[in-house]
Amino acid sequence: MSIKYPLATFTWDEAEYQALQDVIASNTFTMGERVKAFEQQFAKQLGSKYALMVNSGSSANLLMVAALFYTSAPSRRLKPGDEVIVPAVSWSTTYAPLHQYAV
Structure with a gap:
């Protein structure tokens, strides 16, 4: 069969x-x-x-990192030096927004 x-x-x-x-x-x-x-x-x-x-996952990643960086809630704010875990193998747009905002 x-x-x-x-x-x-x-x-x-x-x-x-x-x-x-x-x-x-x-x-x-x-x-x-x-x-x-x-x-x-x-x-x-x-x-x-x-x-x-948004138009893509890349734009969603950028938007989310920006939202975390500019949030008015201090306890949730992303700051330079914070640890963010991302996949080892991925598109550069997974980690590039982190570099753009948090370096």
Whole structure:
């Protein structure tokens, strides 16, 4: 007996294609109303006051390090010399934000 597993599967439906077309037709690909609505809904789901959507994990890393560096909560503030553990093998954008803010 031979079981075959597809490399990729098709899961989008008409609603997802329509959502793409709506964004394309709006000519607003970033910071539009759908992004704002998603951020608000995501924040609400997490029980947070705010949520911010970014374009990549690299941007998320930079934003998080900046937030820790500039936080108004002294006990949570990232300071030069603090130990931050990162993966040994990773993209440079995993540790570059730490160097940018905390050196």
